[in-house]
Amino acid sequence: MADVAGLLAEIVGDSNVLGGAQIREDFSHDEALGLTPVMPVAVVFPRSTADVARIVAAANEHHFALTARGSGTGLSGAAIPARDGVVVSFERMNRIIEVDTANHVAVVQPGVTLEELDRATEEHGLVYPVFPGESSASLGGNVATNAGGMRAVKYGVTRHQVLGLEAVLGTGEVIRSGGKFVKATAGYDLTQIITGSEGTLALVTEATLKLHPRLPYAATLLAPFATLPEVTRAVPAIVASGLSPLMVEYIDLMTMASLISVANLELAIPPTIKDTAQAYLVVVLEDRIDDRLEDDIVVLAEMLTGRGALDVFVLPDYAGSALIEAREQAFWIAKSSGAEDIVDVVVPRAQIPAYLDEVSALAATTGSWVAGCGHAGDGNVHLSVFQADPDKRSRLIHGIMAAGTRFGGAVSGEHGIGVSKKEYLAAVEDPAKIALWRRIKVAFDPNGILNPGTIFDLEETTRR
């Protein structure tokens, strides 16, 4: 084995490489639950696209694997390095290159965080509308996982904002795709296939992102319901209403109780309703004109009441923000409550009630607890799984994934597969598609040096 850290230092200089005992434990994992961390042999901090290209060339020449890392806030283990591999940390490629107000785009390096981009766009009355809940996350990581979040029901997810990329292929070649335009038909769409590929096809060195007008008025409506199926059955009509809600979230009883206690929420829900409610719907509306928002609140409240809401509370601004903030922290709350794993299956939104019924049955069969909340507007169900026994847990999660697929859904809506959901994906996915993904991987990365073993195994395993 060559002295990898030494090789990398020749490319980027000593101050941009960590090796051996210098490497912080942080670089051995992301935030995914229940995975074994892997210490890299080196961490390299490129400063430029040229640095990245030379790092990839060195990896090809000396046969070491590269795992891209943004802020390390991922939830699927895609940032865990390969054994004897190198972490490519983008934290020093963190410049906002441009906020182009005429074309409504931002051009960013991958290490820029969502928080930084939000600050930079706010002064122009613009917004990058993807809020996956962790504002310290990097745009590079968001592109790699096709991050979603609560506002996806209105604005779509990361891939709908990524207009162009600069990226270094596994061959070391630098390519540019797309640009400051929303449409093109001029060859295969490399931007879209790289987005969501979890660092396995290319290392993104620059992203051109769509911005939207930042609307000044918003209101949060909280509607308690007597049962969870009633909540989720109300959703399609709300999405269909033309009110164009910014968020449509469901929160089950157990999760709401955790949010209220951990975040000290004061929602002023009368005790009689609190005692009856088994689930909550949260809908956020936004508008550019205050009066229109007020009118739409009335329409929405009537719609919710007509569909069985026990009451509808238009939350004061501070309480609305606090609730949304707490909801964004749901993962941390699940983690601190001792959840052994989390799942973010997506199903067609009208299938959520039937799907959650099946999940409850699966939980009961295995003697497990499953609590949740989710992006009801786009069918993305977030479940915290409480089951200490690894075999039972694996069986339960396999069942949850298989049911999701049977209901016409997919294994992950936004967290990605990484290494944590790879086994589950392999169990439900068409082998012909996985074989095609392998061939696509080879087209981008012939030597398999980019995040090998993430999403799928590079070689077909004997299991299949």
Add this chain to the structure above:
Amino acid sequence: MADVAGLLAEIVGDSNVLGGAQIREDFSHDEALGLTPVMPVAVVFPRSTADVARIVAAANEHHFALTARGSGTGLSGAAIPARDGVVVSFERMNRIIEVDTANHVAVVQPGVTLEELDRATEEHGLVYPVFPGESSASLGGNVATNAGGMRAVKYGVTRHQVLGLEAVLGTGEVIRSGGKFVKATAGYDLTQIITGSEGTLALVTEATLKLHPRLPYAATLLAPFATLPEVTRAVPAIVASGLSPLMVEYIDLMTMASLISVANLELAIPPTIKDTAQAYLVVVLEDRIDDRLEDDIVVLAEMLTGRGALDVFVLPDYAGSALIEAREQAFWIAKSSGAEDIVDVVVPRAQIPAYLDEVSALAATTGSWVAGCGHAGDGNVHLSVFQADPDKRSRLIHGIMAAGTRFGGAVSGEHGIGVSKKEYLAAVEDPAKIALWRRIKVAFDPNGILNPGTIFDLEETTRR
């Protein structure tokens, strides 16, 4: 050479194959200008996905090329068969499988036309929002070319509506990707790479498409300006306004004169303004509430006047519809006026004025006429090129494409590359990207039987 028509008849039956003299001349071309038609050796009409899979298997075994064809309304020659090749016409796979009102999706076979889907969704108060201007076009063709049209500024283009596909790979394997959900991160996004690949990666046999609420109120505003740059300079502010216009189109003087005369438009523009106006901006607004539309018309009209419009006309419904319809027929009008070629370069929308200046200079240098209109809101410029001399024309178009690329744009916004723009794309595109496209092509279609020679040559030519 095997009796290809005979082979195909064994798969789909005699009544679903045409061979030899039975083949209508139609199947040798699409609507692209200036290309040499190629008669196929057979035309096959599959009735099912299984038919398509068996046709692809036969093509692999007997080494003949397959070119998918929807309604044949394409503008880049992507439906021209390969020499000794077979046309796979999807006109008999034309069922709307489902309009799912709870999940807001339609599931269609590729031969369904835009007109048919529009009728089927209207009764549910929903709309498939891509209107590329030719309503007899098929959804399969729209997916293959990532069709756009005037409403893209609000709703995006075809790829933003395609949630899932069933497709037959070049290997003959049938895959399904995506589904009735707007988000997933569960392996590489095959839906997106197949969309816009012009029949070269897979044959699409079913598409799951996003539907939107059909808004009942719309208004068309027509604003004449003294100069073309003033028109295009007004655009970014309109798009940024939050009014969320459905269409933002510019029309130059020559094109407007053709539209008015060919379509007998009566726009009631006073002669003094008609004499001064050198270009027009057309903006369509839509809303779910009549009063809001009325208010927004006032805001927009003030904005246009403030940006130099000579006047602003809110067209009566019939005149508005007639103008939009005429604009949709701009290609036919260009063709009948004798245009030798058409171009649909896309550039960042704020770059349109500078880009059009350069186009005018290029036209002047080569002694050519270039007239146009375009989707100003998304930077997609449609130019009709009048230059009878092939060498001069080629030089001019190379220049137009190179300038588009230099301004940060792409060779085609929505027509696609097909065979008509292949040479121009090769001249401006990065060879490393074309080489990657070739490797991706091989991953999907190892024997190169799907529409070979479309978008790029399968083999690197000596020219490069």
